[in-house]
Amino acid sequence: MNKIRKGDQVIVLTGRDKGKRGVVTARVDADHITVEGVNVVKKHVRPNPMKGTTGGIVDKTMPIHQSNVAIYNAATGKADRVGVKLLADGKKVRVYKSSGEEIKA
Template sequence: MNKIRKGDEVIVLTGRDKGKRGAVSLRVDEDHLVVDGVNVVKKHVRPNPLKGTTGGIVDKTMPIHQSNVAIFNPATGKADRVGIKLLADGKKVRVFKSSGDEIKA
């Protein structure tokens, strides 16, 4: 079970974008994820008349390692760790470590 999933609100802990918040828009692989507005780079693209794209410099959001982000807890307004709790019916749910509240997905 992934502790950080698509759609979660996260906050960046380290790096150039430290302190920025954004929603996870894509999980690239087991360790990397794309967060909206975080790790944005300028990419030079060539024009492709077959696809109808123009060339130039575009902003592209690159993946970031999941160890560099933490889930954002709206109750406290700070970053928090994620734990897994087993319910009585055998279902696993994600909870905030600080308060034990269930994470709404």
């Protein structure tokens, strides 16, 4: 079970974007995620008349390692760690470590 999923609001813990908040837009692989507005780089793009794209410098969101972000707890207004709890019916749910309350997806 992934502790951080697409659509979660996260806070960046380290790096040049430390302290920024954003929404996870995609999981690139098992360890990397892309977060909206975080780790944005300038990319030089060549024009491609076959695809109809113009050249120039574009902003591109690059992946960030999931260990460098923490889920945002709206109740406390801070970053929080994620735990997994087993319910009585056998389902696994994600919970905030600080309060034990379930994370709403």
